[in-house]
Amino acid sequence: MSENPFRNVLGTPLEPCNPALSAGFYRTGRCETRDGDPGNHSVCAEMTDEFLRFSASRGNELRAPVPQLAFPGLAAGDRWCLCAARWQEALEAGVAPPVVLEATEDIALEVVRMQDLQAHATAGDATDR
Template sequence: MSPLNVLGTALVPCGTNPMTGWYRDGCCNTDAQDQGLHTVCAIVTAEFLAFSRTAGNDLSTSRPEFGFPGLKPGDRWCLCAARWEEARRAGFAPEVVLEATHAKTLEITALGHLQAHAV
């Protein structure tokens, strides 16, 4: 059975440039090992990247030892659901691609919050 998105339909890919996802397969899939719940397909902004850096997760710096190129505004990335919710509450939530956001995200935030930031 295919994983579902927050709309209850089949999960579609989030992004491949850079390659995103818990499995680095371009999709915001998850499993029991994904303690961060990397399930929100977001289009990152400069404001969000700055917020994330100050919150202790620098997503804009390249980390070649982990195969991570660093993100720039406009990149699609599978964010941790709790970090997205934290950013939303602080006023820095990036836009969300609902069709590519895994249904498990609804354990962390409400569909209405995601819809309010949908592209």
Template sequence: MSFKNSLNVLGEALVPCSFDPLTGWFRDGCCETGPHDRGRHIVCAVMTDEFLAFSKACGNDLSTPVPQYSFPGLKAGDKWCVCLDRWREAYAAGKAPKVVLKATHQVALERVPLETFREYAA
């Protein structure tokens, strides 16, 4: 599946989220999804220390490097395709990171209104 055929939350062509660090379910830089992506890694978020701590407390440590998987560990300012439900949990807890609308997959609108994403636009 290619991001070139997908739309973002604005109804435009989906653009890449990050190549450094390389993100996305398919590790192609894009917040694309597919049938095996149960977490729906479709929200392009700009990492903050607060969100990274929240995610770690929820059981998903995104800040610690995992060299065997070529994962550098994330830091504040990095862009990363996060799971839709994790972003929603962070939002409910008042710890949601900013979102890159042009790089966030339109499927996210099934669970989060565009108005909410606009409030958190990077």
């Protein structure tokens, strides 16, 4: 088995965000990005009702399933890989959801500040859900 080449914001191997829902742009369960991910889906976040309403108000209805994209639809408590720019937008609006640092890829730091991620870190490890 090859080593996981992706690193989290803590500098350690990237942990799964939500393997049960096949989270991530590539549906690997990890918030890993590559050249084909135009949205930088690198922030592992725990959904809140407040954030889901905010996202819908911005035209991204995350609560509705989209089977053709293997997207199950999300509810509060689900962990999902968010675009770093959307998480930053939510932060500025005061509705940023909690993040799982161990499961947030280091490329997120190109868009968001480590201090902000740390201030919104959730307790527990990335495999809790």
